[in-house]
Amino acid sequence: MSEEIRNVDHTEETTESFRDRIATVDEKVKRNWVYAHKPKGRFYNIRSVVSWGFFALFFILPFIKINGRPLFLFNIPEAKFIIFGKIFWPQDFVIFGLTMVIFIVFIVLFTAAFGRLFCGWVCPQTIFMEMLFRKVEYLIEGDAPKQKILNNGPWTTSKTTKKIIKHVVFYLLSFIIANFFLSYIIGMDELKKIITEPVSQHVVGFVTILIFSFVFYAVYAFFREQACTVVCPYGRLQSVLLDPNSMLVAYDYKRGEPVENIKRTKLPKLLQVIVLIVSSV
Numbered sequence: 662m663s664e665e666i667r668n669v670d671h672t673e674e675t676t677e678s679f680r681d682r683i684a685t686v687d688e689k690v691k692r693n694w695v696y697a698h699k700p701k702g703r704f705y706n707i708r709s710v711v712s713w714g715f716f717a718l719f720f721i722l723p724f725i726k727i728n729g730r731p732l733f734l735f736n737i738p739e740a741k742f743i744i745f746g747k748i749f750w751p752q753d754f755v756i757f758g759l760t761m762v763i764f765i766v767f768i769v770l771f772t773a774a775f776g777r778l779f780c781g782w783v784c785p786q787t788i789f790m791e792m793l794f795r796k797v798e799y800l801i802e803g804d805a806p807k808q809k810i811l812n813n814g815p816w817t818t819s820k821t822t823k824k825i826i827k828h829v830v831f832y833l834l835s836f837i838i839a840n841f842f843l844s845y846i847i848g849m850d851e852l853k854k855i856i857t858e859p860v861s862q863h864v865v866g867f868v869t870i871l872i873f874s875f876v877f878y879a880v881y882a883f884f885r886e887q888a889c890t891v892v893c894p895y896g897r898l899q900s901v902l903l904d905p906n907s908m909l910v911a912y913d914y915k916r917g918e919p920v921e922n923i924k925r926t927k928l929p930k931l932l933q934v935i936v937l938i939v940s941s942v
C-alpha cells in the first residue's frame with residue numbers, strides 16, 4: 662500500500678475507524694476488558710424481577726414431575742426428550758423438527774420487529790451474567806471505576822482477598838448451575854444418585870459436573886460478552902435480521918462520531934444541549 666493511500670486511510674480513521682473492529686478489541690486485536698457500570702433505573706429493576714422469575718423456574722423445574730416423568734428432559738446421550746411430560750423418541754423427530762422450524766421462523770420475525778429483546782430479557786447467558794455474576798462482582802469489587810482501579814493496581818492484601826473471594830463464589834455458583842443444568846439432561850433422580858452415592862460408582866457423572874462447572878466458571882469469570890460476539894449463532898445472525906425499523910438500543914454513529922473530548926460538565930446545561938445537537942447534525 663502506498664504512503665499516499667495509507668495517509669488517506671489515516672484521515673478516514675477519524676470518522677470511520679469505529680467500523681474496523683468491535684469495541685471489545687483494540688487495534689492489535691487484544692481484548693479490551695469491559696468495565697460495565699452498575700445500571701439503575703425502572704427498566705433495570707423490572708429486568709431484575711423478571712430474572713428472579715427465570716432463576717426460580719430454572720431451579721424448580723427439574724423437581725417437577727408429571728405421571729412420574731420429569732417435566733423437561735433433554736437426554737442427548739440416550740436420544741430421549743421429554744417436553745411438558747410427553748416423551749419424544751428419535752422416530753418422533755419429524756414433529757420435533759417441524760416445531761424447531763416454526764420456532765426459528767418465529768425468532769426471525771420476532772428479531773426483525775423487536776431487535777435484541779430476547780438477548781436483554783430472556784437469554785440465559787445475559788440473565789446469569791448480568792443478574793447474578795455481575796451483581797456478585799459489584800458486591801465484592803464495587804462499581805466499574807473501582808474495578809478498574811483494583812485491576813490496574815498492585816497486588817495488595819485487599820486486592821488478593823477480593824479476587825479470591827470473587828473467584829471462589831463464582832466457582833461455587835457455577836458448580837450449582839452445572840448440577841441443575843445436568844439435571845435437565847439426565848433427570849433429577851440420576852443427579853441425586855451422583856450426589857449421594859460413592860464417586861467411584863458415578864465417575865462419568867462426577868467428571869461431567871466438574872467439566873460443566875469449569876465451563877460455566879470460565880464463561881462468566883473471563884469469556885463474558887465474547888459469547889455473544891464470537892460464539893452465539895443468534896448473535897451472529899442478528900446483523901442480517903435487523904433493519905432500520907427494528908426496535909433497537911444501539912450505538913448511533915451519526916450522533917457519536919467523531920468522538921470528541923467535550924468537557925460537558927463545565928458547560929451550562931443549555932450549551933450542552935446545543936453542542937449535542939450541533940455535533941449530531
Ligand code: SF4
Nearest residue numbers: 780784786889893896
Ligand atoms: S447474542 Fe446469543 S448469547 Fe448473546 S445475549 Fe443474544 S442470544 Fe444470548
